[in-house]
Amino acid sequence: MALPILLPGAAAVLAFVFALALLDQWRERRRPFQLIWAIGMVFFGIGAGAEAVGAAAGWNEALYRTWYLTGAVFTAAWLGLGTAFLLAKTRFGLTYGLLLALGGLVAFMARRAYPDAGDFGMLLMIGALVLGLAIAIETYFQNERWPLIAAIGVVSFSLLATYVAFFMPLASSTIAIDPHTGVPTGAAIAGPERLISLLMNISGGLALILGALFSAYVFMPKRRVLDYSLDPGQPGDQFVFNLIIAPVAIAVNFVASLPGAARALATGRIHSRVPATMLIAIGGFAAGAGDLLSRLGSTDLFQAAKLLAVMLIFLGFLVSIEAFREVRIPFTRVVLRTARRERAEAAGSGQGA
Numbered sequence: 001m002a003l004p005i006l007l008p009g010a011a012a013v014l015a016f017v018f019a020l021a022l023l024d025q026w027r028e029r030r031r032p033f034q035l036i037w038a039i040g041m042v043f044f045g046i047g048a049g050a051e052a053v054g055a056a057a058g059w060n061e062a063l064y065r066t067w068y069l070t071g072a073v074f075t076a077a078w079l080g081l082g083t084a085f086l087l088a089k090t091r092f093g094l095t096y097g098l099l100l101a102l103g104g105l106v107a108f109m110a111r112r113a114y115p116d117a118g119d120f121g122m123l124l125m126i127g128a129l130v131l132g133l134a135i136a137i138e139t140y141f142q143n144e145r146w147p148l149i150a151a152i153g154v155v156s157f158s159l160l161a162t163y164v165a166f167f168m169p170l171a172s173s174t175i176a177i178d179p180h181t182g183v184p185t186g187a188a189i190a191g192p193e194r195l196i197s198l199l200m201n202i203s204g205g206l207a208l209i210l211g212a213l214f215s216a217y218v219f220m221p222k223r224r225v226l227d228y229s230l231d232p233g234q235p236g237d238q239f240v241f242n243l244i245i246a247p248v249a250i251a252v253n254f255v256a257s258l259p260g261a262a263r264a265l266a267t268g269r270i271h272s273r274v275p276a277t278m279l280i281a282i283g284g285f286a287a288g289a290g291d292l293l294s295r296l297g298s299t300d301l302f303q304a305a306k307l308l309a310v311m312l313i314f315l316g317f318l319v320s321i322e323a324f325r326e327v328r329i330p331f332t333r334v335v336l337r338t339a340r341r342e343r344a345e346a347a348g349s350g351q352g353a
Helices: 003-029 032-057 061-087 092-109 119-141 146-167 191-219 238-265 273-295 301-317
Strands: 327-329 335-338
Touching: 003 032, 003 301, 032 061, 032 301, 061 092, 061 146, 061 191, 061 273, 092 119, 092 146, 092 191, 119 146, 119 191, 146 191, 191 238, 191 273, 238 273, 273 301
Parallel strands: none
Antiparallel strands: 327 335
């Protein structure tokens, strides 16, 4: 079996299995992030499955449009939204709002590369800035409903992308397939759709990666080299200053904490969320790197990166006791693994971590 069929086919199967496990967990625990991640994994599976079907039976326009919409537009956005709901009680909303604004700005800057997009990039940037600001304000006032604003944005952009995907003509008369690898590219997709994909991949993909790293930082033994505070009770000028230095402080403290985390891991005393979320972050990075290389014209590693990504993210969730208190055959009572009990270490530190 050729790799263009085998790799996306395996990724699709694994994504659907993962989605089924998440749905089963949501049925038991009713946590919103589990349902949203399940939706994201279904989109991942559909996109990867479309690749496998196209490679095996040939591409047509409907299959090509479905592949791009579900894989290149929906997946990262919905997985990032799930991360937002998981971290609803933390200050991660400030990061999510910034990423949304960044995605809108990049879409605006890239508009000239797609002449058929017209003023679409400007409209996307305005919408992203408004939503990002609203999320940041709600987070500042410690309103845990900020993910609902993020959900409004993801759902709205998803509906808009669906309309564009199926009701606008392609940018070229032929479906874009890399002749050297047999992997499809987005070159034939209409400009507005490609701008939406930029917005949703930057905001969603980076939210997944940074959210996973943030969770690892919250639950690892920390060494604080640089102090900062995001307490809304402080004077406005101090809050702005701390908000500016927070990304640097968190990054420095994260690196400084890695040796202690490694020692805790070696002795079996580390919280399971730390290795789990690190695996998720690496998986998200692998998927993002594959997408970026494809957009830049190289598809050699695209399918392998997608398969590696879903494997690492799935493994991360299996490692995480927080996500899976027990592993069992979905929709049955057959338990394959029970979880050891852990202290909810740092569970409340998300507000100021």
